[in-house]
Amino acid sequence: MELSLPVPAAAGRRPARADLESEVIALFDQLRSPLLRYVLSTGVRVQEAEEIVQEVFLSLYRHVRMGRSRSNLRGWIFRVAHNLALKQHESSRRQGGAAGGSPDLAERSCDPAPDPEEQMALRERRKRLLAVLRALPEQDQSCLYLRAEGLRYREIAHVLDMSLGSVSISLTRSLARLQRADGG
């Protein structure tokens, strides 16, 4: 999917403000869940993640109203969110509070397998995968989580300030580790 964002490509002319507002809302409808998931996956708490998402879309409104570049808007949105999440981490570290940490993903079994043994095996596999995920360097995790939300490589590179080549190397490396843990 190559950025199917509902943004008019009319670069020269400034759309009316009401258009901008509904444009931002349309983007919110499209990207809120992916964005919230990504911010949560960085370990920010739900309440704070929601506030970050609000802030991102208010910034987006200001950004487009100023007539700034509309290319790669999704990359822009995730980049702002990424930076706000980093800031959130810093400030909760300074306050000495836990930043929420990793949620209890392992403990949650969502689809009950028919028999207990199978269920046990499934849980074990999940645990192994999670252990590998958490052991990955932060940047490798971010690459995976952004890719999981549908971002293309150049968007990921923009969000994390990396080269395109580093993105594909990172993803390849992480998937290889996950594959070994998955018993592949």
Added chain:
Amino acid sequence: MTLEDPHPSDEEMLLAADGELPPGRARTVNRHLAGCWTCRTRMSQLETTIRSFLEVHRSGLDPRLPSATGPRALLKAQLAELAAADRRGPVLRLFPLSFTRTVTICLSAAVLATAAAVLLTHSPRGDRAPPVIPEANLTPGATRPTTRADVCRSDPDQSLRVIPVSVRQKVFESYGLPHARPEAYEVDYLITPELGGSGDIRNLWPQPYSSTVWNAHVKDALEDRLHEMVCNGTLNLETAQHDIASNWIAAYKKYFHADTPITR
């Protein structure tokens, strides 16, 4: 598959699967895959790994996503406010430039406060004058059940420190400031949580950053002083709560023995 057509690397397999290869190279890799069972198996293992990862990743996150209805309504309201502020004057038009950059690079409360203060002095607002002292009927002050021992513990409860956006918005509305720019005010506890104040809306009021004399920093100093006095036994907690709730400026004058804020 020709003999000169070597197996693609793991990275190329992923690039091919993700549609990130240049068209020419993509054709070559696809031709190779069509002819090579080994690489097709590799490809299917890669897809399996992606599927496993996504499943584990999502199952931990999706159940935690709150409904979008509330946040969507809040965003709409805030956008409407931004647009309205935009129409109010050219001074405001200049503001978002620095603001966007600020948010993107670093959301520093200090910068926001200064910017908001500058902004407010330059543009008279349509809303009511911001209250330096909260209105007694709107913000009489509210406490949670607390003892002196609770407030003087070395590890105070920090859970009340963050006021949710939705509550902040309600505070603005109750003060007749539905169009308030959130950056221009600190939604403050009248009775600070450190003195047993609660997060109830009756204990919250929008304190403008723009008031230059009796501002939030002065009130912070009073709160520290009262907390110190309560904990060293020279003042009881109920009196401290009562005095700060009835008129914090008068309380400041009383406990600092000063008619104007002491600069530190």
